[in-house]
Amino acid sequence: MTKLEVVSTCVIKSQKSIEKKIELTPWDLQVLTLDPNQKGLLFHKPNPKELAKSSSEIIINHLKISLSKTLNYFPLLAGRLVARKNIDDDTLSFCVDCKNEGAEFAHVIALDLNVADILEQTYVPKIVKCFFPLNGVRNYEGVSKPLLAVQVTELVDGFFIGCTMNHCVADGTSFWHFFNSWSELTRDSNLIVNKPPVLDRWFPEFVATPIHIQEHDLIYDEFVATPIHAQEEHERIFHFSKENIAQLKAKANSEYGHNIVCISSLQALLAHLWQSVIRCRFGTNAADENFSFKLLIGARPRLQLHLPQGYFGNALHLVNVTTTAKEILEHDSGWIALQMNKVISTQTHEEVMNFYQSWVKNPKMLKKSEVFASSLIASSSPRFNVYDNDFGWGRPVAVRSGAGNKHEGIITIFCGAEEGSMDIQACLAPQTLRAMGHDTKFMAAVTKIHDIV
Structure with missing residues (x-):
């Protein structure tokens, strides 16, 4: 049975701190009780037979540095959700506070797992679920949990980079916008992201912000609570x-x-x-x-x-x-x-x-x-x-x-x-x-x- 060994965990912060609060739209708020978005990529190691432990550590450290640079462009991913109580009607409103509390980063080793063990199975191996951080966390828990968490799982001959991103912050289009930008800055730290994200949310004129929601709407149903x-x-x-x-x-x-x-x-x-x-x-x-x-x-x-x-x-x-x-x-x-x-x-x-x-x-x-x-x-x-x-x-x-x-x-x-x-x-x-x-x-x-x- 494959064992995963946690080598290190840390918090990665943006190199630039900004004071900005971003109100959430109906598109964002409707997923509060669901799970974050989890997608990851599998890579072959460069020259796996020649990759020494020190070289692996260099790769991990380089990913941490480039992630910090990427968060300069995506500061909300280093922030947290804020739930505010509306006294007048006893409702809640949510926003993202870009206060640079940081994203989570973990380096994990799969001691006996190869790339082929993932690719050549009829069914997706259950172990793949463990390549992602923050399993079991719901989106509205972003008030205390990171809005972005990364786990780099090192296989015998490869790496799996798994990202968990709070779904109130981003849909699939935005998720891959971040991923694409991170890979670009990892490949060349001197690049300027050619499509910088637009952080301010869009609201039609008929919508007053912040939007008020009832607290009881955030209660789990039995289906959600299934382990x-x-x-x-x-x-x-x-x-x-x-x-x-x-x-x-x-x-x-x-x-x-x-x-x-x-x-x-x-x-x-x-x-x-x-x-x-x-x-x-x-x-x-x-x-x-x-x-x-x-x-x-x-x-x-x-x-x-x-x-x-x-x-x-x-x-x-x-x-x-x-x-x-x-x-x-x-x-x-x-x-x-x-x-x-x-x-x-x-x-x-x-x-x-x-x-x-x-x-x-x-x-x-x-x-x-x-x-x-x-x-x-x-x-x-x-x-x-x-x-x-x-x-x-x-x-x-x-x-x-x-x-x-x-x-x-x-x-x-x-x-x-x-x-x-x-x-x-x-x-x-x-x-x-x-x-x-x-x-x-x-x-x-x-x-x-x-x-x-």
Whole structure:
């Protein structure tokens, strides 16, 4: 059994301190009761046979220095959440105080683990969850816990850099903005970040700040409180080549697309996956009951007045694509993709504003017991710049997500290592994943990852 040895832990502060408080938007506040965002990258060590212990320590120290420099641009990540009591109506308001209390940094060694032990397994090894810090912490605990924590796990022949970032501070777009900037400054400390983050949050004119929320909305439900180690879900990476994705897209559009509607590559791929999950869960006896695929919709490109480039925060909300398990099996995957396309096409500037305005009037936190009920949910995006994160040792060989928000039905989407490909990290019941591995219709579009590494 693999043992992890903690070599050191410390707090990394920005080299510059600023006095700034950042109010939180509905996009930020709705995730207060959920888990932080956890993503990490796996790298081969440079010349692993020649890398002495002292050289490894030099790498770790260099990462600490470059992280401190990166926090100069992202000072809120070295801050903390502040919960303020509103006496007039007995509510709470939250903001980020950029008071430079620092980010957490840990160096850990996996004494007997190789890169191949991560890449060449059918299922994501359980040990990967331990490559991330702050497991079990909820976003609203950012009042006392770091908003950013980094763990560098040293393998026999590689490094895994796992980042845990409070989700009230950043969505996936902003998470990878930070990661990209950190890798750039690690590679060349003289660089100036070419896309500095915009820290001030965006509020429409009709919103008075700070936003007030009820304290009872922050109480856990039983689903949230489930211990990480008690979960029975397994995870598996399914890799789809550029060519196979193109075939899925072409088939969906030939069957259900037309001059007005164009089914996207991602919609075609998720429909292909959704149909397999239902087929493997219910067999041929799917009931006529509702089943949802929840999609996180990015608001940045949908607003008529686009958010500024580098806007650092959240700008997304959840929408449902709902049909019945029976319909999913009775139709081709192209029909399912069309249902996704119809829902996504309704997310206009006006709909984004409607969400924003209605949330301010009636704040509602996302609850795991509601989000994961009889549904799949897609998170992350193949558009994020993952494989250009070179810290000076070359490109990463894999990306993985942590234990945060992991329950049956979470589908995490990443770009693949080769251009145009995609990886899906599926968190599902063991019996469902086993059945999907034998689902010839689904697996016909899947390429083995270690055949191309």
